[in-house]
Amino acid sequence: MNQPVSGFSKKTKAEKIEWLAENYLQNNPNSIQILKDYWNEDASLQQLHDDFIENTLSNYYLPFGIAPNFLINKKLYALPMVIEESSVVAAASNAAKFWFERGGFKAEVISTDKNGQIHLNFYGKEKSLETFFEEIKPKLRESIQSIEKNMKARGGGLLELSLVDKSHILEGYFYIHATFETLDAMGANFINSCLEKMAQVFENEARNSEVFQKENTFPEVVMSILSNYVPECLVRAEVSCKIDELTTKHHDGKQFAEKFVRAIEIAKTETRRAVTHNKGIMNGIDAVVLATGNDFRAVEAGVHAYAAKNNYYGSLTHAKIEGDTFTFWIELPLAIGTIGGLTSLHPLTKLAFEILQKPNAKELMKIIAVAGLAQNFAAVRSLVTTGIQKGHMKMHLMNIMNQMQATKDEKNKALVYFKENAISHSSVEAFLKELRS
Numbered sequence: 389m390n391q392p393v394s395g396f397s398k399k400t401k402a403e404k405i406e407w408l409a410e411n412y413l414q415n416n417p418n419s420i421q422i423l424k425d426y427w428n429e430d431a432s433l434q435q436l437h438d439d440f441i442e443n444t445l446s447n448y449y450l451p452f453g454i455a456p457n458f459l460i461n462k463k464l465y466a467l468p469m470v471i472e473e474s475s476v477v478a479a480a481s482n483a484a485k486f487w488f489e490r491g492g493f494k495a496e497v498i499s500t501d502k503n504g505q506i507h508l509n510f511y512g513k514e515k516s517l518e519t520f521f522e523e524i525k526p527k528l529r530e531s532i533q534s535i536e537k538n539m540k541a542r543g544g545g546l547l548e549l550s551l552v553d554k555s556h557i558l559e560g561y562f563y564i565h566a567t568f569e570t571l572d573a574m575g576a577n578f579i580n581s582c583l584e585k586m587a588q589v590f591e592n593e594a595r596n597s598e599v600f601q602k603e604n605t606f607p608e609v610v611m612s613i614l615s616n617y618v619p620e621c622l623v624r625a626e627v628s629c630k631i632d633e634l635t636t637k638h639h640d641g642k643q644f645a646e647k648f649v650r651a652i653e654i655a656k657t658e659t660r661r662a663v664t665h666n667k668g669i670m671n672g673i674d675a676v677v678l679a680t681g682n683d684f685r686a687v688e689a690g691v692h693a694y695a696a697k698n699n700y701y702g703s704l705t706h707a708k709i710e711g712d713t714f715t716f717w718i719e720l721p722l723a724i725g726t727i728g729g730l731t732s733l734h735p736l737t738k739l740a741f742e743i744l745q746k747p748n749a750k751e752l753m754k755i756i757a758v759a760g761l762a763q764n765f766a767a768v769r770s771l772v773t774t775g776i777q778k779g780h781m782k783m784h785l786m787n788i789m790n791q792m793q794a795t796k797d798e799k800n801k802a803l804v805y806f807k808e809n810a811i812s813h814s815s816v817e818a819f820l821k822e823l824r825s
Contacts, residue, residue: 397443405445422446436733452679452736454743455480459492460625460758467759468740469675474787476671479766480759490629493761495754498622500571501547502723504579504614506564506587512605514553517562520600520607521551524593528564531589532582539578544569546582562607564590567620572749574682574725576614583612616686617693618721625757626717627765634714639773645714647772648707652716655703662702665764666695669704669718672763676756680744681730681737690721705764718761722753788816798823 390411396404405420413419423446428434438444450470455477458465467484469477487493510517528549536545547567554561566586568579587609600606634641655665670688677684695704707716726749730737741747744755785806789799798820805819 401438401445404443408445433735436735440730440733450678452740453477455484455759455762457481457484457488458755458758458762459484459488460495460754462492463745465745465755466743467676467755468679468743469672469759470678471671471675473671476675476763479770480672480675480762483762483766483769487627487762487765490627490633493625493627493758495623495625495758497750497753498624498719499620500569500750501620502568502570502575502579502614502618503620504566504568504583504612505552506566506583506590506612507610508562508564508607509560509610510555510562510605510607511560512600512603512607514555516599516603517607518551520594520597521564524590525549527593528586528589532585535578535581535585539570539573542571544571544573549586570725572726573728574686574723576683576686577728579614580612583614587612616690616723618690618723619694619697621721621723622719623722623753623757624717624719625754625761626715627761628713628715631709631712631714641714644769644772645709648714648716648768649709651768651772652703652705652707655705657702659701662695665767666692666704668767669760669764672759672761673722673756676759677724679737679740680724680726680752681734681740682724683729687722687724690723694721705761716761716765718757718764720757720760722756724752724756725749726752785811785816788813789820792817792820794820 393407393411396407399407405423409416409419416422426446426449428437428447434447437447450472453469453471454466455469456466458467467480469480471477529546532546539545545568547569548565549567550565552563552565554563564586566579566583568575568582570578591607591609594600594607597606631641631645634644655662670691673687673691674684677687691704692701695701704720705716705718707714709715725731726741726747731741732738744752747755785802786799788811789802794802801823802816802819806816809815
């Protein structure tokens with residue numbers, strides 16, 4: 389039985405790998421070499437990666453791809469995408485080409501406020517806490533002047549403070565809601581630093597308050613933290629065209645538009661469909677978020693919460709037919725940055741920003757929203773026409789062939805054969821078996 393290890397973080401990388409191999413990878417003689425195979429040959433570049441997180445042993449690579457031909461607000465982009473799932477980049481590229489020929493995507497940032505909370509316990513008189521908060525508010529603002537100096541110089545900083553009473557839901561629970569503008573920074577560290585400083589001042593002043601001393605009940609800070617739910621940091625992207633422009637050699641425009649709108653309405657109505665529907669949207673969004681060094685977990689959490697803002701989980705996208713016009717759009721919260729974090733550290737992230745023509749945070753919000761809309765259009769178009777598997781399995785064919793250690797010649801023959809035949813794991817296996825016999 390393996391034993392707990394002490395002082396692991398103090399071991400060298402070589403010692404950590406050796407310990408791992410001895411304790412958990414005894415049956416894999418190639419384990420150490422596999423980890424080393426993914427090291428960067430450039431020692432300084434590897435050191436940079438080692439410093440990103442704790443206890444780094446190696447690098448885990450994901451494909452870095454490009455989806456070209458995105459016309460957004462009359463400007464042409466190629467979108468860098470980091471993702472491992474087959475057909476995502478191809479689907480985005482196809483959607484981009486489709487809408488390029490119909491005027492492209494339109495996108496706008498609706499609002500950019502971010503927020504955080506100082507969570508409190510208070511079991512005294514509500515009026516006493518409200519009065520104290522209004523009195524102390526100027527001091528709370530003053531306490532973070534040094535922290536927000538640079539942010540304010542750029543036009544950002546703390547916007548508003550308010551006290552929220554949630555004691556009717558959880559006994560004794562109140563919080564101070566703080567709204568911020570962080571401009572081109574995602575702002576997590578800035579917001580958390582401001583909140584923690586204000587919480588310290590709030591608690592110190594509360595201890596010296598005569599009102600609380602008389603009542604012998606003091607507000608207590610439980611925690612101070614930003615929120616990844618940012619419904620006031622919104623972006624909208626849309627496409628539209630005449631219905632007859634949707635007609636292709638494969639389908640009639642009117643029938644396609646009607647089925648498409650119906651599919652979106654189903655995703656608005658049925659949560660089981662909505663989850664998969666929105667997952668497809670996040671395929672596009674996460675891929676660009678990752679490529680630009682942003683926090684895809686924070687984006688995911690905030691977006692899915694927004695999808696449930698009406699007390700049920702529904703579609704993030706919307707579609708309608710008005711007269712002879714088809715319109716498809718998305719509105720979602722995105723708290724992202726173009727400075728700070730990995731955005732200026734990871735070489736590929738810096739390259740991604742160059743590919744995107746060095747956008748600011750608002751421009752990047754629009755690009756990411758368009759990526760999600762394009763991905764959803766491609767998925768729903770497949771669903772209401774040929775079905776999702778035809779395109780997906782075609783892209784997945786190479787993964788199956790690699791799993792079966794197919795040669796280059798076998799792959800080429802498989803590509804020809806499966807142009808006209810259904811792709812599945814068993815059909816590929818049978819094809820290779822026959823080919824090899």
